[in-house]
Amino acid sequence: MIPQKHLEMVRMGLRSLVGYPMRTVLTMLGVVFGVGSVIAMLALGAGAERELLQEIGRLGIQNIIINSIKPEEPKDAAQRSNWISSYGITFKDHRQIVDTIPGIERALPVHVSKKTVWHGSRRVEATLYAVTPEHLDMFDLNTSFGRNLTHLDDVKLSRVCVIRSGMLKELGIYQDPIGFPLNIDNETFYVVGVLAEDSFLGYARKALSVDAKSSEIYVPYSSILMRHGTRSITRRSGSTEATDVELNQVVISVTDLDQVLVTARMLGTLLERNHPNKDYELVVPLEVLSQRQKTQQVFNIALVAIASISLLVGGIGIANIMLATVTERTKEIGVRRALGARRHHIIAQFLTETITISTIGGAIGVLVGVGLVQVLTFFTGWSAAITLSSVILSLSISMAVGIISGIYPARRAAGLDPIAALRHE
Amino acid sequence: MKAPVISLQGVHKYYGEQEPRLHVLKGIDLDVAEGEYVSITGTSGSGKSTLLNLLGCLDNTSDGAYLLNGRDVSSFSDDELSKIRNEDIGFIFQSFNLIPQLTVFENVQVPLLYGPRSIAATTHLCHEVIESVGLSDRSEHLPSELSGGECQRVAIARALINDPALLLADEPTGNLDTGTSEEVLTLIDELHQQGRSVVMITHDPEVANRSQRRVDLRDGVIVEAGAA
Ligand SMILES: Nc1ncnc2c1ncn2[C@@H]1O[C@H](COP(=O)(O)OP(=O)(O)OP(=O)(O)O)[C@@H](O)[C@H]1O
Ligand SMILES: [Mg+2]
Numbered sequence: 001m002i003p004q005k006h007l008e009m010v011r012m013g014l015r016s017l018v019g020y021p022m023r024t025v026l027t028m029l030g031v032v033f034g035v036g037s038v039i040a041m042l043a044l045g046a047g048a049e050r051e052l053l054q055e056i057g058r059l060g061i062q063n064i065i066i067n068s069i070k071p072e073e074p075k076d077a078a079q080r081s082n083w084i085s086s087y088g089i090t091f092k093d094h095r096q097i098v099d100t101i102p103g104i105e106r107a108l109p110v111h112v113s114k115k116t117v118w119h120g121s122r123r124v125e126a127t128l129y130a131v132t133p134e135h136l137d138m139f140d141l142n143t144s145f146g147r148n149l150t151h152l153d154d155v156k157l158s159r160v161c162v163i164r165s166g167m168l169k170e171l172g173i174y175q176d177p178i179g180f181p182l183n184i185d186n187e188t189f190y191v192v193g194v195l196a197e198d199s200f201l202g203y204a205r206k207a208l209s210v211d212a213k214s215s216e217i218y219v220p221y222s223s224i225l226m227r228h229g230t231r232s233i234t235r236r237s238g239s240t241e242a243t244d245v246e247l248n249q250v251v252i253s254v255t256d257l258d259q260v261l262v263t264a265r266m267l268g269t270l271l272e273r274n275h276p277n278k279d280y281e282l283v284v285p286l287e288v289l290s291q292r293q294k295t296q297q298v299f300n301i302a303l304v305a306i307a308s309i310s311l312l313v314g315g316i317g318i319a320n321i322m323l324a325t326v327t328e329r330t331k332e333i334g335v336r337r338a339l340g341a342r343r344h345h346i347i348a349q350f351l352t353e354t355i356t357i358s359t360i361g362g363a364i365g366v367l368v369g370v371g372l373v374q375v376l377t378f379f380t381g382w383s384a385a386i387t388l389s390s391v392i393l394s395l396s397i398s399m400a401v402g403i404i405s406g407i408y409p410a411r412r413a414a415g416l417d418p419i420a421a422l423r424h425e
Numbered sequence: 426m427k428a429p430v431i432s433l434q435g436v437h438k439y440y441g442e443q444e445p446r447l448h449v450l451k452g453i454d455l456d457v458a459e460g461e462y463v464s465i466t467g468t469s470g471s472g473k474s475t476l477l478n479l480l481g482c483l484d485n486t487s488d489g490a491y492l493l494n495g496r497d498v499s500s501f502s503d504d505e506l507s508k509i510r511n512e513d514i515g516f517i518f519q520s521f522n523l524i525p526q527l528t529v530f531e532n533v534q535v536p537l538l539y540g541p542r543s544i545a546a547t548t549h550l551c552h553e554v555i556e557s558v559g560l561s562d563r564s565e566h567l568p569s570e571l572s573g574g575e576c577q578r579v580a581i582a583r584a585l586i587n588d589p590a591l592l593l594a595d596e597p598t599g600n601l602d603t604g605t606s607e608e609v610l611t612l613i614d615e616l617h618q619q620g621r622s623v624v625m626i627t628h629d630p631e632v633a634n635r636s637q638r639r640v641d642l643r644d645g646v647i648v649e650a651g652a653a
Contacts, residue, residue, distance in 0.1 A: 008544045012531055019526040335522045338483060339583070340511020340539040342504050419483045422522070 006348075013352040016329075024357060027321045030314025031361030031398050032368055037310055038394045039369025039386065040376065041303035047377075047384035049296050056292065058204045059285040060138060062105075062257055064264050065207055066250045066271070070243075071279040084231070086244035087279040093271065094250055101266050103259045108132050110249035111224060113232045117217065118183035119171040126167065126215040128184065130224035136162065138251065139208070141218070146178045146193035153192075153220040157227070162193040162218040170215075182217075187227070189219060207283045208249070260286045308397075314361070315401040318354055322409035326350065333413050334421030343414040350413050354406030355399060362398025366391055428495060430591055430622045431457035431480060436489035438475055449475050451645035452489070459590070462623045464633040467642035473626045474595055476642065480624060481514055481593045482506045511539050515584030517594040517613075521576040523568040523583075529555065530564040533583045540587055547586075554582045558612065574605030581612055592616060594625040598632060610635060 017024045059065065068088025098107050111130040116123055133149045135141075142148075143162060153160050161182065168177055180191045195216075231244045252267070254260045264284045271280055326333070333346055341349075373384045438450035449472045457463050467473050478484040479491060482498055491498045493509065501509070510516075523532050533551050537544060555564055558578040568576055577597060584592060594613065598606035614635060617623045625636065633639050641649040 004544055005538060008534070009538055012527060012538075015531070016526045331522070332524050335524060336535065336539075337507070338481070338510060338516050338522075339536045340507050340587075342507040342539065345539055419478050422483065 028361035030317040032365040034311030034314040035362045035365025035394045036368035037307040040372040041307045042390035043373045043384040043386045045300035056289045061286040064252045065283040067281045084242040088245040089247040105253045105255045108251045112248040122172045124170045130221045143193035144196040154222045157223045159189045160192040161189040315405040319405035326413045330424040337418035346414040347410040350410035351406040355402035358398045358402030429456040432492040434490045439487045462617045462636045464636035465626045471642045515589040515592045517597045519596040519599040521580045558582045592623045
């Protein structure tokens with residue numbers, strides 16, 4: 001048949017939809033909300049997945065991070081003030097790792113300590129990260145002002161630091177911060193760079209043991225180690241607590257992505273042997289990522305399944321109304337048959353109507369879904385991403401709903417005996 | 426004599442599946458020649474509409490043969506019967522049977538949707554046919570906005586759109602008053618004069634008198650067939 005004739009049929013089909021606007025709208029509602037929720041669910045799923053990738057991807061999927069953890073204190077610890085508690089990864093571990101485990105590109109040492117930082121009379125409680133210059137590159141810690149730490153700083157044991165921009169305000173620095181002196185433990189460190197304000201997100205922050213306020217100061221590893229060693233002393237009311245952690249963190253990067261999990265297993269075995277008291281933690285971003293992705297997938301499927309149920313209900317709604325319409329329009333069907341309509345014309349007519357209803361409903365549903373996502377993200381702060389594929393998917397689903405829900409009523413209409421239909425009042 | 430357009434031979438029609446079935450047509454023999462104008466009269470329930478539905482290929486005979494233009498209708502498929510209704514037959518009903526949500530113009534267009542001709546090529550034709558029944562200025566109106574006589578004229582325009590050789594009318598003036606009946610009957614007369622065969626049911630003897638031949642149906646048999 002000529003397409004234009006189809007268009008004419010669609011146009012006349014629309015006439016009967018427009019003729020009963022209330023019924024048409026009510027029929028559409030099921031599909032509108034079904035598609036709306038599919039869009040919203042997929043968007044939230046995609047948003048969560050994107051956030052996950054950002055968060056964990058930031059750690060570098062080729063990296064393995066070992067953190068030292070303070071083991072549970074023995075019961076009599078309270079009595080033993082002035083006790084030096086020493087735990088965690090040692091230089092010996094580090095050497096063993098580098099010497100015995102194959103495929104390691106580098107194993108960067110990190111020493112972390114809590115410090116009070118002074119600038120004039122202003123002070124900030126900060127976390128001092130003694131890191132090698134590669135560390136900043138590895139985690140995309142780029143400076144927005146000044147420069148990064150260099151090897152020369154490390155060799156010369158320079159007293160320089162790179163700080164978070166958030167600290168500038170707290171320290172009362174409003175001018176160009178480069179070259180400003182900061183007093184840390186009665187020593188003066190000079191600011192050489194300010195990090196771009198791009199803090200780590202939840203998971204990455206935890207994995208790298210970065211504090212929540214992002215008051216981080218990065219200083220050359222050797223400068224700290226050579227001057228202060230690994231002990232740190234904290235004075236609390238009445239007692240002094242001393243800790244000795246040789247390496248708070250070791251960031252290992254593996255040459256070959258395929259070997260990450262194997263290397264992680266070897267690291268685990270080595271550390272387990274050296275540290276039966278479990279005063280360390282092994283973070284494998286790649287493993288976490290695939291675990292989380294799996295969970296996310298299951299979650300997505302569940303979300304879409306729930307949303308599909310509302311689409312199904314929408315489809316049943318259309319089928320139901322169309323069946324009623326067929327009964328109501330039996331006479332019209334008889335007239336059309338008397339005027340020469342074949343069975344397939346009648347089927348086409350009713351399918352056109354259901355597909356039109358469901359597709360328009362689907363299109364409105366997409367808008368509703370987009371709106372729903374806006375509202376949800378606004379009020380909950382969840383991240384969401386509306387993808388083109390989710391729009392195409394839900395539009396095709398709604399079209400399919402139109403076809404499926406229309407088939408039975410349409411076939412019933414076409415199966416009517418022309419003369420019986422014509423006599424129907 | 427020309428070959429008949431319609432030829433019924435010993436036609437019976439029963440209604441119902443199980444015994445006792447309702448025996449409505451009890452052996453009808455009827456020929457309608459090309460260009461002939463036949464009226465069918467008879468009491469209510471005598472089987473007039475049943476007969477006309479058979480002629481219109483809307484229903485099947487229970488027994489006997491129906492030859493339309495010399496071809497046995499019982500051998501045709503559902504689609505072929507639809508094609509015959511679309512191209513060869515024009516129906517006019519007592520209750521007009523217009524589609525309420527469509528305009529006059531669209532109602533007239535409906536048979537074209539099911540035929541081979543394109544819509545664009547026939548727009549002009551639709552206007553022409555609507556004009557021939559005197560409703561040019563009402564093309565965009567809905568049936569609910571028209572009088573009974575106007576509705577019947579739309580129905581006639583619709584019956585004519587595919588230029589069928591045979592018109593079947595089931596009490597076309599049954600729902601109309603005398604004045605409008607006259608208009609509609611005049612229109613049918615003209616269509617007959619243009620060479621179409623017409624079979625019309627009526628129970629008004631005066632209306633029947635306008636035809637060339639009257640067929641009187643009583644209790645399922647033809648009791649009288651004569652010139653009007
Ligand atoms: N589909 C059907 N099923 C059963 N019986 C039917 C059916 N159609 C018609 N009848 C019966 O067949 C008989 C003839 O009906 P038909 O409609 O042909 O009469 P009619 O002559 O047109 O009457 P009227 O002048 O009242 O229109 C009636 O008794 C009617 O009840
Ligand atoms: Mg009748």
